[in-house]
Amino acid sequence: MRRPSARRITALVAAGLLLPVLAACGSGDGKGGSADGGDSALVIYSGRNEKLVKPILDELEKAVGTEVEVRYGDSAELAAQILEEGDRTKADLFFSQDAGALGALSKEGVLAKLPQSSLDAVDEAYRGGAGDWVGLSGRVRVIAYNPDEVAEEKVPDRVADVVKPEWKGKVGFAPTNASFQAFVTGMRVLEGDDATRAWLEGLKANGKVYTNNLATLDAVESGEVSLGLVNHYYWYERVAEKGEDNVDARLSFLPGGDPGALVNVAGVGVLKDSGQSETARKAVDYLLSKKAQTYFADETKEYPLAAGVTSSVEDLPPLDSLESPDIDLGKLESLQETLAMLQDAGLV
Known part of the structure; x- marks a missing residue:
């Protein structure tokens, strides 16, 4: 296994990605073992929220016929822990909230190549270029807006426009949110660091900071801000809970490949040094199965990514109708540079 360079580890620590998770989880010495030192459990490091994915991971345990031990945390922090642990890591499977953390592990050569049959279950755009990770569910960045504050036809159709003077004090966003940071990383890849830095400076001048996507959506609904930068599924979850007539915000899906x-995507990769590699590959295939993909669609309101599975969420635009930017999701791995840029802009 390739070990991370000291320079890379230092960068991760400096970005605040490593120390919290080391303190929370420890490193240990065994491989592929359970917390009590056994060697039969499939160990998953999950950057996905326990509340969201525990039900499907409980089902996965039954499907693969092996005890499953899950360690939850932030995706970037868990990826940093895996790199620090090297061949001592207990992780067999990494379940990431975003493609960037998977891309970071792929870049360091710590993930095993997946069977072609597993890769082929998902469109090429939603899996790693090296064939060592695959997306499970997708989410799109959108602009939430309050129609009492701004008419639909006046909502910006480019994210660059939210920093224009007319939106001063009217834009909500959550800069500490991992999805926002991944989007900023995507903007850096697509438009360069200088343009992204200038946009962030404009957003700081124009926007209002919130703790997360839900708080941002709340602010849009209350009219505290007119626009909010969020992921699509937060609105659809709220509509499922309260009914669309009881939700004041609406969504705008940006056109033209806009950043x-x-x-x-949330996705998975198998660790090269896994002591449970066969079971881990079975777990990947289960998470790509119709049952698991339907769970992501119905319960988390995300887009299922496996071929032949479609979302049943009412009024959700089909995935293939979205005009998303053409980007290699693996290139979202440069999170520490994004965090440094956000810090320089005074946003985190």
Whole structure:
């Protein structure tokens, strides 16, 4: 296994990605073992929220016929922990909230190549170029807006426009949110660092900062801001809970390959040194199965990515109708540079 360079580890620590998770989880010495030192459990490091994915991971345990131990945390922090642990890591499977953390592990050569049959279950755009990770579910960045504050035809159709003077004090966003940071990384890849830095400076001048996507959506609904930069599924979850007539915000899906229309994915990769590699590959295939993909569609309101599975969420635009930017999702791995840029802009 390739070990991360000291320079890379230093960068991860400096970005605040490593120390919290080391303190929370420890590193350990065994490989592919359970917390009590056994060697039969499939160990998953999950950057996905426990509340969202525990039900499907409980089903996965039954499907693969092996005890499953899950360690939850932030995707970037868990990726940093895997790199720090090297061949001592207990992780067999990494379940990431976003493509960037998977891309970081792929770049360091710590993920195993997946069977072609697993890769072929998902469109090429939503899997790693090296064939070592695959997307499971997708989410698109959108602009939420309050129709009492701004008419639909006046909503910006480019994310660059939200920093124009007419939107001063009217834009909500959550800069500490991982999806926002992945979007900013995508903007850096697509438009360069200088343009992204200038946009962030304009957003700081124009916008209002919130703790997360839900708080941003709340602010749009209350009229505290007119626009909010969020992921699509937060609105659809709220509509499922309260009914569309009881939700004041609406969504705008950006056209023309705009960076603000980024489709990011949650996905999985198998660790090269996994002591449970066969079981881990079975787990990947289960998460790509119709049952698991339907769970992501119905319960988390995300886009299922496996071929032949479609979302049943009412009024959700089909994935292939979205005008998302053409980007290699693996290139979203440069998160530490994005965090440094956000820090320089005074946003985190």
